[in-house]
Amino acid sequence: MPVRAATFPDGPDSMLLNPDITESQWRGERVRAGLRPRIVLTGLAGSALVVLAVVAGAAVVALGVGILAASASVFAGCYHAARVLTDHRHPPDRPCRLDRAPGAFFFRSRDFTDLGTAGHAVRALIAGVDELHRSPARAWIDPGVPREVHQVVWQVLCCLDRTRAARSLAGDLAADPDSEVGELAAAAREAVEVIDDALDEVVRHVHGCLVLTRAWEAKLRHGELATRTERTLADLPSPSEVRWLSEAAEALPQSVFAYITAARDITGAGAFPWEQPPSSWSRLRRILLRGLSRGASSGRALARRTRSGEGLS
Numbered sequence: 180m181p182v183r184a185a186t187f188p189d190g191p192d193s194m195l196l197n198p199d200i201t202e203s204q205w206r207g208e209r210v211r212a213g214l215r216p217r218i219v220l221t222g223l224a225g226s227a228l229v230v231l232a233v234v235a236g237a238a239v240v241a242l243g244v245g246i247l248a249a250s251a252s253v254f255a256g257c258y259h260a261a262r263v264l265t266d267h268r269h270p271p272d273r274p275c276r277l278d279r280a281p282g283a284f285f286f287r288s289r290d291f292t293d294l295g296t297a298g299h300a301v302r303a304l305i306a307g308v309d310e311l312h313r314s315p316a317r318a319w320i321d322p323g324v325p326r327e328v329h330q331v332v333w334q335v336l337c338c339l340d341r342t343r344a345a346r347s348l349a350g351d352l353a354a355d356p357d358s359e360v361g362e363l364a365a366a367a368r369e370a371v372e373v374i375d376d377a378l379d380e381v382v383r384h385v386h387g388c389l390v391l392t393r394a395w396e397a398k399l400r401h402g403e404l405a406t407r408t409e410r411t412l413a414d415l416p417s418p419s420e421v422r423w424l425s426e427a428a429e430a431l432p433q434s435v436f437a438y439i440t441a442a443r444d445i446t447g448a449g450a451f452p453w454e455q456p457p458s459s460w461s462r463l464r465r466i467l468l469r470g471l472s473r474g475a476s477s478g479r480a481l482a483r484r485t486r487s488g489e490g491l492s
Contacts, residue, residue, distance in 0.1 A: 181329045182309035185265045187287070194285040195305050196264075198330050205264075208276065208284075213260030222252030286336045294346065297339055297375055300382050304332045307385040315399055316392040328385060335381050338374055345371050 181196050225248025232242040269275055277284045291301040311317065312325050349367035443451070 180309070180312055182305055182312070183264055183285075185267055185287075187267045187289075188269075188271075189289070192287050192289050193305055193309070194287045195308060195329075195333060195336065196285050197283065198326065198333050200284060209260040209263050211276065212263035213256035215256075215259065218252050218256045218259070222249050222256075225249035225252060282337065282340055286333075286340070291336070291339060294339065294342075297378060300378050301336060301339065303382055304335065304385060307382075307389055308332050310389055311385075311392060314392045314396060316395040319395060320392075324388075328388065331381065332385065335378060339378065342371055342374055 181198065183194055183196065185192060185194055225245045228241060228245030229249060230245075232245055263275070263277070267275065267278055269278065281290065286301075286305075288298075288302045288305050291298040294301075308325075308329055311328055317325060345367055349364055349371060443449070
């Protein structure tokens with residue numbers, strides 16, 4: 180991916196990689212980061228200690244220390260190699276190779292915050308390149324188009340970086356009241372404005388690319404949702420299955436009632452509360468039975484609507 184999220188001394192930031200750096204060159208930078216002198220020396224010392232301990236039959240402690248040192252050097256090398264692009268929290272007096280030459284390997288979005296409105300445009304361009312390369316619509320367009328967008332945006336950032344001296348010169352000339360110097364300041368400002376106008380055009384065209392890809396992403400999402408909806412609805416129970424369940428559940432209370440009343444008659448347990456005269460019911464029992472009767476009526480009404488198809492509409 181041409182845009183990476185990385186951590187710097189001033190916090191996390193996004194950076195645009197140089198499109199002219201090949202993958203083999205990036206692998207070389209990872210190897211250099213993993214083979215730092217301190218890591219190499221630690222690994223060699225640990226390996227030598229292991230060899231001496233085995234040959235001389237030294238104590239197990241020496242052998243363990245040698246193995247630990249060698250393993251730690253291997254782990255540290257892999258760790259630094261994997262994070263060479265994403266971790267730039269180096270001391271100011273000891274920058275890594277990628278940080279020593281700003282603009283040689285990448286540009287940060289914060290590299291252009293001192294350029295005013297141009298800094299906002301740079302952040303929009305870097306975010307646009309990232310979105311275009313991550314978009315699902317990328318599979319439907321020519322692979323060369325995202326690479327070309329990356330190349331154009333990188334060239335724009337290079338041009339902006341070269342305007343720093345001109346912007347500073349225009350500010351210095353504008354502070355001089357001399358008329359001839361004022362003309363030079365106007366010429367410098369005009370040259371910078373031409374580049375800023377071109378930057379705005381590039382931002383507009385990249386945004387147009389994103390508008391098109393977003394529209395196609397919406398089409399893709401709609402098609403996916405339609406397919407999922409059709410598949411999900413096909414997995415639902417059919418109306419006949421629902422009606423069969425309702426009919427099967429309706430017969431259950433009758434079957435249980437038959438067994439319960441038979442058990443009552445066999446054991447002589449006496450009448451159930453609902454079989455006694457209402458006058459003998461307690462107030463609480465009447466309330467409970469009234470609720471049960473309402474629930475049973477609602478259940479029968481729901482079953483009738485289910486059988487007639489009203490509950491499935």
